[in-house]
Amino acid sequence: MDLSKLPPELIQHMSDLMASGKLQLPPPIFTEMEGEFIDINLVEKTLTVRFPVQKRYQNPMGYMQGGMIATAIDNAIGPLSFMVAAPNVTKTMEVNYLRPVSANIENITVxxxxxxxxxxELTFVADVLRDDGAKLAQAKSINVLLKRK
Structure with missing residues (x-):
């Protein structure tokens, strides 16, 4: 993804937050999960992120742990939330798991x-997809804007 296509005011906003020490970009967990920004559409207000399916995230049945799928979702909604609104945090996130993420799947895309x-309150939705487009999970998140001091 070409970050030079981001609006200058968004880059400045993110830079200001980072300079104040209030924002770590990318978040450590995003780096840990080896996330990759694939696409951003500020008109449609969407963000697409790909994550490799890693063996260490498997549950005892060999599927990607549900909590790691939720973490991938949060790692897509989180950055998008800062692109479309003032600083905010997750209030609730509901995930519906539709299909297992098996060990033979290389990547999931959120x-x-x-x-x-x-x-x-801000409302976000997310779909978790296989490379062939099959939907594996869907989520809805309610974030709340932080109160200004």
Missing amino acids: VATFEGQHER
Whole structure:
């Protein structure tokens, strides 16, 4: 993904947050999971991120642990949330697991979308996809804008 296509005001906003020490980009867990930004569409308010399916994230049945799938989702919604709104945090996140992420799947792709805002609450949805486009999980997250001091 070509980050030079990001709007200058977004780059400045993120730089200001990083300089203040209030924001680590990328977050350590994103780096740990070897996430890769694939696409950003600021008009549609979507962010697409790919993660390799790693053996160390398997549950006892050989599938990707549900918590790691949720972490991948959070690692897509989180950056998108800072692109579309002031600093915010996750209030709730509901994940529906539709198919197992088996060991033979190389990557999962998370497509996160900003759906809207009501007062201080932001709504996001995300789909977790296999490389062939099959939907493995879907999520809905409610984030809350932080109060300014």
